[in-house]
Amino acid sequence: MKPASLLLLFLFVCFSYVFAFIPHRTLLRNNLSKDCLTNKELWFNQTLDHYSPYDHREFRQRYYEFLDYFRSPDGPIFLVIGGEEPCIGIPNDYNADSLNAKWNRTGVENPWFVFGGSYAGALSAWFRLKFPHLTCGSLASSAVVHAIQDNTKFDQQVGESAGPECKAVLQETTQLIETKLATNGKALRATFNADDLVFDGDFLDYMADAAATAIQYGYADILCNPMVEAKKAGMDLVDAYAKYVKEFYVVFFSVNVKGYDREYLKNTTIDDDSYYRSWWFQVCTEVANFQVAPSNDSIRSSKIDTK
Ligand SMILES: *[C@@H]1O[C@H](CO)[C@@H](O)[C@H](O)[C@H]1NC(C)=O
Ligand SMILES: *[C@@H]1O[C@H](CO)[C@@H](O)[C@H](O)[C@H]1NC(C)=O
Numbered sequence: 001m002k003p004a005s006l007l008l009l010f011l012f013v014c015f016s017y018v019f020a021f022i023p024h025r026t027l028l029r030n031n032l033s034k035d036c037l038t039n040k041e042l043w044f045n046q047t048l049d050h051y052s053p054y055d056h057r058e059f060r061q062r063y064y065e066f067l068d069y070f071r072s073p074d075g076p077i078f079l080v081i082g083g084e085e086p087c088i089g090i091p092n093d094y095n096a097d098s099l100n101a102k103w104n105r106t107g108v109e110n111p112w113f114v115f116g117g118s119y120a121g122a123l124s125a126w127f128r129l130k131f132p133h134l135t136c137g138s139l140a141s142s143a144v145v146h147a148i149q150d151n152t153k154f155d156q157q158v159g160e161s162a163g164p165e166c167k168a169v170l171q172e173t174t175q176l177i178e179t180k181l182a183t184n185g186k187a188l189r190a191t192f193n194a195d196d197l198v199f200d201g202d203f204l205d206y207m208a209d210a211a212a213t214a215i216q217y218g219y220a221d222i223l224c225n226p227m228v229e230a231k232k233a234g235m236d237l238v239d240a241y242a243k244y245v246k247e248f249y250v251v252f253f254s255v256n257v258k259g260y261d262r263e264y265l266k267n268t269t270i271d272d273d274s275y276y277r278s279w280w281f282q283v284c285t286e287v288a289n290f291q292v293a294p295s296n297d298s299i300r301s302s303k304i305d306t307k
């Protein structure tokens with residue numbers, strides 16, 4: 001089968017990107033647009049609550065479509081669900097109506113195949129389960145279908161993947177950071193360009209994420225090599241870590257530090273980074289998987305809990 005007849009229509013509810021695990025506010029969105037088949041934004045009025053007969057509120061939902069290989073009128077439609085990124089997709093069959101209008105179709109049923117990774121992977125699996133009559137299949141990549149309230153195993157896996165030497169250095173760094181935070185927090189936060197993270201829990205979560213993210217996405221060497229070298233050379237581990245955080249973590253993963261600030265997350269004013277707030281709303285109301293410290297042998301600070 002030629003690719004052209006296989007790949008008939010793509011609907012991007014969002015940029016597709018596969019996460020190995022719920023990345024929690026660390027959103028890899030640097031330069032994704034150039035990998036897209038299209039950047040042309042399309043919008044439709046989405047029902048807010050499909051299950052309420054009384055609530056008829058709508059919101060404008062963004063999506064993207066790629067029609068080059070679409071076999072009109074009844075060819076398959078591949079729906080890629082976003083999920084943790086700026087445009088959060090909620091798949092339903094509304095799109096079929098707009099397509100019908102666009103292609104002057106009546107009574108045409110297209111087979112829908114749903115894709116997603118990480119949280120969106122879980123969504124695509126659940127969507128297939130719940131609506132088998134609306135879908136012909138789904139691909140659930142790294143799908144986090146099992147929601148865990150206190151996901152202490154995350155930190156354990158980070159330690160295992162880092163290896164004993166790096167893990168020990170990271171643990172020592174965490175202790176040094178905790179001590180400095182208690183004695184001279186202002187200076188410490190400044191070292192990490194995180195002056196606004198005035199709540200210790202927010203700051204420590206930022207510190208933990210910075211290490212975990214490198215490990216999770218396959219950049220352990222970039223984190224571990226300089227840290228282990230700094231330890232061997234008797235250098236200041238906090239300074240070495242600050243260098244990694246500022247020069248790699250923040251830059252490479254396009255991290256906006258204010259996304260860790262609980263006051264920013266409470267602010268309902270919409271700006272370019274408001275997806276931090278919507279993602280955390282989703283995590284706190286439905287997804288959980290809080291990456292808290294295990295009781296023993298953790299890398300992250302034990303002050304990172306769900307309280
Ligand atoms: C993004 O792409 C542009 C142009 O291709 C490049 O100049 C820039 O360095 C890239 N940014 C990142 C963070 O990779
Ligand atoms: C979507 O809703 C807005 C506001 O209610 C309305 O003005 C607009 O015509 C609607 N668009 C479509 C395509 O129905």
Ligand SMILES: *[C@@H]1O[C@H](CO)[C@@H](O)[C@H](O)[C@H]1NC(C)=O
Pocket residue numbers: 102103104
């Ligand atoms: C659909 O019908 C309208 C009105 O007859 C026509 O202008 C338009 O070109 C048609 N679209 C397609 C994709 O055939």
Ligand SMILES: *[C@@H]1O[C@H](CO)[C@@H](O)[C@H](O)[C@H]1NC(C)=O
Pocket residue numbers: 267268269
């Ligand atoms: C929320 O953010 C807006 C825009 O940045 C700002 O003007 C406003 O003061 C903030 N509100 C609070 C309560 O911090």
Ligand SMILES: *[C@@H]1O[C@H](CO)[C@@H](O)[C@H](O)[C@H]1NC(C)=O
Pocket residue numbers: 296297
């Ligand atoms: C603590 O962690 C170490 C290393 O992972 C393990 O060998 C030990 O059994 C753990 N102790 C407890 C009480 O869980």
